[in-house]
Amino acid sequence: MPLLQYGQSTIEWHFQPEVKLKRHYVTVERGRPVLLRGPVVDTAEQEALVRRRARWIRDKLFLVNQPRTDEAIVTGSRLRYCGRSYFTEVRHSPSLDSPQLTFTASRFVIETPDGPSIQPEALAPLMEGFYRERAHEKLLARVRHWERQTGLQARGARIRLFQSRWASCSAHNVLEFHPRVMELPTSVQDYVIVHELCHTVEKSHTKAFWSLVARHMPNWQRLHAALESAEFGGEI
Template sequence: MPETEKATLYYQNKTIRYTIRRSARRRTVGITIDVQGVRVAAPKRMPLEQVVALVNTKARWIAEKYSEFKSRLEPRKRFVSGEEFLYLGRRVSLQVQTEPVAGSKRCPDALFQPELFDFDFLPRPRSQAAVALKGNVLLVQAGTPNVHSEEVREMLENWYRVRAEEVITRRVKHYADELGWPMPRVLIRNQKKRWGSCNAKGELRFNWRLVMLPLRVLDYVVVHEMAHLKVLNHSPRFWALVEQIMPDYKARHQALHELGLGLYW
């Protein structure tokens, strides 16, 4: 299994921590800056001092790209009516309703029936504050006339988490049935640097933000983590298994890289 080490880059007034991942198959040093932070891929036998020295020669580039990346991850959404969000790759417009419907203490149930967009969702108990997707409108019934944007944000995140659990669990089951594998335990988490993970106990953890992606891209993360149930590393055997399950996984992986930045509020 590839070895990992931690190191720190200092450039002007910036301190950037990065992970060095070693592999016997690696012949050169490569640097990646993405949602997982700054990662360095290095040959297994290259001395740490040499790896750090090579990284330091790219200090300015790393610092600039790292700052640019972090700025793109800063919250960009306004949680007010008219703001656009994503759900399964589709753009939907937020509508915040702060007053109850006349003649009722809460919005009628009809407003909060789940839409049959990609899956049949089981109805859940509804409270005065609720979120529903109707056509291309993401409707938030705040339940109070003076709702703060952070409250709307929290309601939306909770809604996305519920949908993520429903959608991702169904996709895992789809592939488990297709492959004849037992259904693993699926957990939805607020992961800051990962889209998914698999541990030695066979538990799959997924970032709730995945439910914003097109289904074909979400499926790539599902298949990637399910492949770890058989191969708990990123060896050629692992990637061969991913390709066997999903022959076009490289295109889907690229789409995840391109779309992923826009999912962080």
């Protein structure tokens, strides 16, 4: 596989041609070479594409390859929602058949039949369900708000699990958002929405695309930087 030296980091990538895609995407996953996919290009152009995103790739590789934590979630742990870290209370509820999660204005409450703690793998589907519910309730309403603000129109919006992307705009201008967008501050959520709405006009990250983003959100660069530093490691 080809290699790119970026400072002290060596970036190894694998190219996956996908002729149906109109632009190139970079995916960073734990323990795997960087995946570059999109229209067919030669190795020199692949390297140019990887080099263009090299800083982002380096930072994401550092994040995703951190040692995994298997620490159980207990009372006092913190969980993220809308850019804030909330106190979490774990209650032992022997009468339940499976764990349950609720959210108040100030904390998460987890009830579990297994004791005063819950493992990350058992918590993950509960958090995904919570984020999905809140995304349907709040994020899709923000899409309609930004359609009115910008005059840009999508042909629909929905919540969808991606492997490592925050959001996407389909060839038919349907916007799709990962539930974990709800982890982000509301200002960054709005940036993700505006970014995807701009893709209804400009499919690629061209100069015209970024000019359109700047017209509707002048502080987009600060918000984009905040998105790239988020722990999920997805891109848009």
